Amino acid sequence: MSSTATLYTFTGPISTVDYRLAEKWSTQQATPEKSQQVLLNSLSVFFVKFYLECMGFEIDTYVSDSWNPVQQTLMDVADLSIKNLGKLECRPVLENSQFVYVPPEVQSNRIGYVAVQISESFQSAKLLGFIKNVSGDNLPINSLQPLENLLEYLESIEVTDATLPSQNIVNLKRWFENIFESGWSSIESIGSIIFPEPVWQFRSAEEELKSSVQRAKLVDFGIEANSVSLGIVVKVNRDESNENEFNIIVELHPTNGQEYLPPMLNVMILDSEENPVLSAIAKNDNKKIELEFGASVGDAFSIKIAMDNISVIENFIV
Template identity: 65%
Template sequence: MTTLSTFTGLISPVSRRLAEKWSKQQATPEKGKQVLLNTLSVSFVNFYLECMGFETELETSDSWNPVQQTLIDVADLCIKNLGKLECRPVLENSQTVCIPPEVTSNRIGYVAVQISETLQEAKLLGFVKETSMSHLPINQLEPVESLLEYLEECTQLQKAKPSNQNFANLKKWLENTFEAAWQPIESFFPNEPALQFRNTKEGFSTIVERAKLIDFGIQANSTSVGIVVKVSHEQGNKNEIKITVELHPNNGQEYLPPLLHVMILDEDGTVIMEAKAKNDNKKIELQLSASNGDSFSVKITMGDVSVIENFVI
């Protein structure tokens, strides 16, 4: 058996009172105990990670939602900009960690939290990045230190992404001046007929098109898609710009990933249009108009991972 490096600490009275409160609201004693242990586990992991310098979003987690905690067996903790970490409770003397089917996806990892019989103390036993087991043996967990290293790695990868404050200037695109990250369509779709992407309509000047690869990173199993942005203006009215945003499959895939969600945000961050991929979507297309000085953003999410591209006219 592997010797694990663990972390032990006291459960705060505040966390215990909240867990007991939510437990009493459940329909059966069994469900009440489940919610009690899940809440204590999430609280303890949240305390530990905050002490280690990680920023969490406890109140946005499903485990902190009274409706969700009643409907499913969930013990997730949202880590800011990274995703959901599942905090599975383990009773003393148990040799396995229970992983319910409803939490086997959209997780960046699983932490085992041993709760004492008195509910006074908890111990982090270790973690795994992913698992297909419904009952994971405790001796297969990685040390707690590996969890910290993994989260730090995820944080550094997130920081390495291009800043969301870098705006692509679409007015300059019409002057054939482009940001380095935005490349000709053929750079990303070399095997696709060029005419597949053309959509020039009468009354508009020739459309300027550019593409970019959106990589969601290891949190989304290295899934990627291509984004194509087309820009044109009406003949005789260069102040009114027409913009088309398209998402295309990448890596030889025929369809877009079904968890894909794209939103157009105005300059205040309000969603003005959106679309979600279905199982057989080969493309998503959104169209909007803008004037000189306007700005907007395209937010693309894959599960719990989001990438934002900003544009200005």
């Protein structure tokens, strides 16, 4: 008997509510290709969410990048955050496909990958299986493990995983190894969103990996703050005389064609005990905010951005 004959799958309808929300998000995209991508990604995430909630797992919906309209547009992302476990990537597969496409930006910072086959009518879906890690863009469907292994795997993490907090911590030293956390993109890929004029000067990739590296992330404050979004740029320069010492520059930029940062926007650098060590408040005509400080290997800090009683915190370790 072949291994595929015993493969356990899960098939079910896609709810009307889920389809309408996925369709709404897809219509907000600029191109038909991006619209289709967001539609399939969203349906996949919703279906895995439904399945795992039926199995008793608690989902941190709004922590997921796939729920963030800025990240939907910027990335090919279909992540689902499981409370106390981490992010599971839910990759859509069309009927009769032999491979699952896993884009490079989601090939790390995931506890696993689930393949979700979406019907041509978008009315039903099937969970084909899962895998813990991926090593390339195209994953053969016949290499997937059955779903019962996924449930056993998630339950084992729930019991034994003592290193969970690191899921939300950005490791800056690993940036020099070309390892980047989900959501942190190259300046080249999102520069036009943060910098409306092509005045940004880039280092070569080789030069960056030797002495300096920089990444950017878009932050959305959500509906309560009128959907204001900002760009965070973090530049890390390694001391050429001491590889354990770093100079860090944090920049905040307006996005979506805005010329100035929102007035009274407050940004703080917090130490490992959450004490503010640097801070700045945007005035009416601030085009950017820049904070600079030194750090050593092992140092931990956070960037806290606050506006209208809403705050966003990004945690880092050097």
